[in-house]
Amino acid sequence: MPAAHLIAFDADDTLWSTQPHFDQVEARLLEIIAHCGEPAHLTEQLNAVQRRNMQLFGYGAKSFMLSMIETAIQLTDGAVTGHDIQQIIDLGKDLLRYPIEPLPGVVEVLTELRRRGHRLLVLTKGDLLDQESKLARSGLGDLFDHVEIVSEKDEATYQRLLSRHAARPEYFVMIGNSLKSDIIPVARLGFRAVHVPYHANWIFERVEPEQLAGLDFHTVQDLREVLDYLL
Amino acid sequence: MPAAHLIAFDADDTLWSTQPHFDQVEARLLEIIAHCGEPAHLTEQLNAVQRRNMQLFGYGAKSFMLSMIETAIQLTDGAVTGHDIQQIIDLGKDLLRYPIEPLPGVVEVLTELRRRGHRLLVLTKGDLLDQESKLARSGLGDLFDHVEIVSEKDEATYQRLLSRHAARPEYFVMIGNSLKSDIIPVARLGFRAVHVPYHANWIFERVEPEQLAGLDFHTVQDLREVLDYLL
Missing domain, CATH: 3.40.50.1000 (HAD superfamily/HAD-like)
Known part of the structure; x- marks a missing residue:
């Protein structure tokens, strides 16, 4: 050469490394909405929402935050609390500033x-x-x-x-x-x-x-x- | 030349044109959280949240959506419903696909x-x-x-x-x-x-x-x- x-x-x-950080945040989301079903079902829902949003939102942490929020709303039939959604936003913010x-x-x-x-x-x-x-x-x-x-x-x-x-x-x-x-x-x-x-x-x-x-x-x-x- | x-x-x-579309969405947000105070106060809060988030989120519709959601949570002390937050997300999605x-x-x-x-x-x-x-x-x-x-x-x-x-x-x-x-x-x-x-x-x-x-x-x-x- x-x-x-x-x-x-x-x-x-x-x-x-990036994916392990997203995986950790996803695991925390599943804890927040654990009362909504089995983990496999929750993950499936999150993936479905992400797939639907991807064309409009593109890739990255902000898209992921918005899709996590939509998933929590859908799985709780809108009963998710503002407190829980703030937790999701805070998790997403950590994805934007963790040490590299x-x-x-x-x-x-x-x-x-x-x-x-x-x-x-x-x-x-x-x-x-x-x-x-x-x-x-x-x-x-x-x-x-x-x-x-x-x-x-x-x-x-x-x-x-x-x-x-x-x-x-x-x-x-x-x-x-x-x-x-x-x-x-x-x-x-x-x-x-x-x-x-x-x-x-x-x-x-x-x-x-x-x-x-x-x-x-x-x-x-x-x-x-x-x-x-x-x- | x-x-x-x-x-x-x-x-x-x-x-x-872009700003008029964002202004319309902001006006709809103020309707959704109208019970939380005077419009001037709500706008002030939204601007404060946006200012705080800007360094982390950058510019654009997704940042605006996330800041609108945070504003609604803060102004309602977490009592905003999932239904209202979904409305905010849907307004934001319209910002990503209106005819240009x-x-x-x-x-x-x-x-x-x-x-x-x-x-x-x-x-x-x-x-x-x-x-x-x-x-x-x-x-x-x-x-x-x-x-x-x-x-x-x-x-x-x-x-x-x-x-x-x-x-x-x-x-x-x-x-x-x-x-x-x-x-x-x-x-x-x-x-x-x-x-x-x-x-x-x-x-x-x-x-x-x-x-x-x-x-x-x-x-x-x-x-x-x-x-x-x-x-």
């Missing part, structure tokens, strides 16, 4: 890729301000040349990205934990993608095995293996 | 500026997905070369913008209705700004007259006057 590449990193659950720690190997890998002369980019979807704030809290901001926060990571997004940053496909690499957002659209375009699985997965990012059929991409168990792969 | 310029347009209340009509003169001005060979850019702050959706609903998308949705429009944002789009300061113009976001930071940098006042102003965008002291910018009463100004 002699030429300078444009290397894009997903943020949530690639650079720092880079995952193991992140600083090392970014520093080394920069040293080798590559351009590094964060490519993330979600709330604009929240994603910017997480990057700032992570302390990783200075290691990146560019930050792109988008509403969706699909093939059109990746094509726009390459054109905007004047990157040739053969000198582009996407690295991330989400098969749906970081790997499949990139591999479909014939660009290089590196999958770094994370132990927690968001239900709306899960993919069926057949969606991977015919696609080429590389998988590492630890982000640090990227350094050898991109040698 | 012989050389191709980069001409940036604010979106909300410059390309299409370009303001008078917008299509004419954009079309003519393109014809003259200028690069046109939308520069807006707010919810990422919501702003993209409004641009799509407006039918104006194809008239713009670039779309930039940012979390704040301050001097740093404008400097980044010029560098990103390789625009020289003397070939850049910002056009918008907000003195705070579209005019002051641009004029402070010594770049060209054109103020197109709109009849409705968001309280958090209001500026004191002394903030304009010493700044140069151009004001038009109708967007179409921009064509003569930029001749």
